[in-house]
Amino acid sequence: MSSSKKSEMMTLLYFNLPGRAEISRLILAYAGADFEDKRIEFSEWPKLKPTLPYNQLPTLDVDGQKLCQSMTVARFLANKYNLTGHSAASKAQADEVCDALKDMQEKLFPVALNRNNPTVMKEKLAEALKVCTPGFANLEKRLEARGGQFMAGNTLTWADLFLHNVVRMLTMCGGESALAGCYKIKNLNSRVA
Numbered sequence: 001m002s003s004s005k006k007s008e009m010m011t012l013l014y015f016n017l018p019g020r021a022e023i024s025r026l027i028l029a030y031a032g033a034d035f036e037d038k039r040i041e042f043s044e045w046p047k048l049k050p051t052l053p054y055n056q057l058p059t060l061d062v063d064g065q066k067l068c069q070s071m072t073v074a075r076f077l078a079n080k081y082n083l084t085g086h087s088a089a090s091k092a093q094a095d096e097v098c099d100a101l102k103d104m105q106e107k108l109f110p111v112a113l114n115r116n117n118p119t120v121m122k123e124k125l126a127e128a129l130k131v132c133t134p135g136f137a138n139l140e141k142r143l144e145a146r147g148g149q150f151m152a153g154n155t156l157t158w159a160d161l162f163l164h165n166v167v168r169m170l171t172m173c174g175g176e177s178a179l180a181g182c183y184k185i186k187n188l189n190s191r192v193a
Helices: 019-031 042-051 070-080 088-113 118-145 158-172 183-192
Strands: 010-015 036-040 059-062 065-068
Touching (some): 010 019, 019 070, 019 158, 036 042, 059 070, 070 158, 088 118
Parallel strands (some): 010 036
Antiparallel strands (some): 059 065
16 A cells, blocks of 8 residues: 655745845755745735735745744744754754844844945944854854854754854855854854855
8 A cells, every 4th residue: 555645835935035035945955845936026025015914025835824934934944854953952052043143134134235335335234243243252152062063952953054044144245254263153154055
């Protein structure tokens, strides 16, 4: 007797840029998941916005059920693909790191969005570095205290993927100086990339 399991249909909806959906894309890619990466242009946004539960993107449709909020979507996918950690403590460590990275990412968005205006971008980068520089120094200490290989539970988790995402965004914005002295983070990032 053969058993056939219907494949789950997933559609990740976001703008045609990395932004808040990139961590979910990284998790899905790492897991080798079959999903539709539906990207919209900004011109489509005014019509789409009022149809969304929170008037925000990203959303993830899973067999007709819509999940909203970027961190909820990423956390759902991390759980689904066993990227949260193998114990309650390592799951909490991964969440801790992701929350810290989210704070830094929020400061980097205004930098990235002003790449075409060098004066404003420089101002926004200076503001972001006030958060990112001590933030990465703190993460370096946490990484070292946890064995120096991964951010949580001595195994790859979504926290490591999110770290890569934020480091990539930081580099794109010209903020590499925030990583000065963060040798373990740089090593981890190179292994995740």
